[in-house]
Amino acid sequence: MQHDGSGRIVVQNLSKHFGPVAAVQNLSFEVRPGSVTGFLGPNGAGKTTTLRMLLGLVTPSAGVATINGRPYHQLGNPAQVVGAVLENEGFHPKRSARNHLKVYAAAIGAPDQRVEEVLGLVGLSGAADRRAGGFSLGMRQRLALATALLGNPQVLVLDEPANGLDPEGIVWLRNFLRAYAREGRTVLVSSHLLSEVEQTIDQVVIISHGVTRYYGPLDQLRSSQQSRVLVQAADPNALVKALQEGGFTQVEPTPDGRVAVLGATRQQIGDLVAKAGIAVYGIEEERADLEKLFFQLTSPQYAGMPQQPYGGPPQQGGWGPPPPGYPPQQQYQQAPPGYQQGHGGWGGQG
Template identity: 70%
Template sequence: MHDGSGRIVVQGLTKQFGPVTAVNNLSFTVEPGSVTGFLGPNGAGKTTTLRMLLGLVTPTAGGSTICGLPFAQLGNPGRVVGAVLEAQGFHPGRSARNHLRVYAAAMGVPDQRADEVLHLVGLGQAANRSAGAFSLGMKQRLALATALLGDPQVLVLDEPANGLDPEGIVWLRAFLQSFARSGRTVLISSHLLGEVEQMVDQVVIISRGQTAYYGPLETLRASQQSRVLVQPADPQALVAKLQESGIGSIEWTQDGRLAISGVDRKEVADLAMSSGIALYDIQQEVIDLEQLFFRLTSGQYSGAPVPSPTGYPPQPPGPSPWQPGNGWGGQG
């Protein structure tokens, strides 16, 4: 018997496909009572990891457990883990209700559970419609209903918001947070970083098949130094003044602003004013999940950086933002 904890443990997980290492010594733990985001660039090993977790791919080394046991040893796994790796596999001519009843019979749950989960995911009125006529968003909801049939302790979802409209995304966010607050475990993989940020408590970020970070999102934010973003009338003069003052951590943003680390907004504004440099815009950067993600995973599939002029910070691609006629804000 499993221990009923809902805990997911991944330890030293490695998977090689011939000469290609898709996942390399990956380790993390997902605790019950939280929504955990599983993030990484395309090709980082997210789907391979989820497939190993669910017993669909055999690892080369290491292993994983759910509720203290490997997935294959859970007995009736659908009563422990609800999983959606893709919103497919529906018979196009079978109604949503009948689709769920087939799975309910295999799982040993009563037929009435099909109608319960259809209402739970907002498909109650579509119970008799054929799944083949469903939109992508409706298929996502039906896939989630299938995962919920066994009233599982753990949900593992790959791109659950794919195809959902804004109202559906808000509903999904509230549903998963409520599910986790009931003491259950939610692990979601997604590329919608802005949406994930509003949904998760913990994050696991991987790059090149390895763990770049895992832990609370707030701890990750606190570990990153914020920057002052400024749009000066004379960028060269401001860079020179900053460097004279011993402030050397300066870089360009993609929209043509200067990003200055290690200072606060007031310090930059006072320096610019004392030097007679007009500022069109100045703000303290609010670090979001997308920025954190790119800082941790940068370089996996990025191109070569643009060389910078001697003595100045790296410039964004394209013409220099202070060339006549170029205008501000046209770089991104």
């Protein structure tokens, strides 16, 4: 049966157990053409196992993974549909890059001319006659990518492709993958570091211990992380009152006695306290930190929490269970008790 040519990757309720180890649990997500999707999670999260199931190298315990609507082994001409780079791929050390590519090109019926094209695409033309055994890790990554590109595939699946690349190589890879997606192709790229792929990806699937923690557009994840303005005031209660009167309702105390205001700028707060005549000793903006959120989402503490409290794996734009302390447990949507009387301390304690 023919595949549908859609360029779509669909992972549906995918699970894999290795004996007692649940490597992947009920994972679901979709990758559409024209986008780069980051598949993120710490070491051991289940990324490689998932990609190996997608590529027909590991049999799922449950669920399905398809490319163009078919499991990998049912794609008639897989090299033209999907190109993949998995971790620790070996090259014959004595074979030159060009000869390595010629062997693979012959195996999938690609012409020798394609070998020269892919060498150019990955920037290895100048090193084509050097033995792969002498290549740096970064050059080996490029050669592996060139091999994946031989069939001019619609879909690219790359496991930790930034490993071993120097900063220049990372920028090169980012531009390459974005251009590839702009051609209407599909790119799925795994990493254990959000910062490494943050500028490359449009969509993100974050997993930890084989379970989805977040699945959706990166922008949405970013905008969920509001910056906060931290204010140290002589009279926090008066400050909270003024903030709420000024329409800043997302106000919370910090452990060090400051008042955190969400959805505000330093300037807005500065103007407000000046107008209200409130003495403040400091106004500081705390920038949203995506890396911190990623760490929280994938931390072991978080992984120990009940799974899927919302009844199933997250849909697109959806979350797994909230990370600890998120949203903050102490949040003054209304004035803290005690302050309305004009006396008593912060939260009615003083």
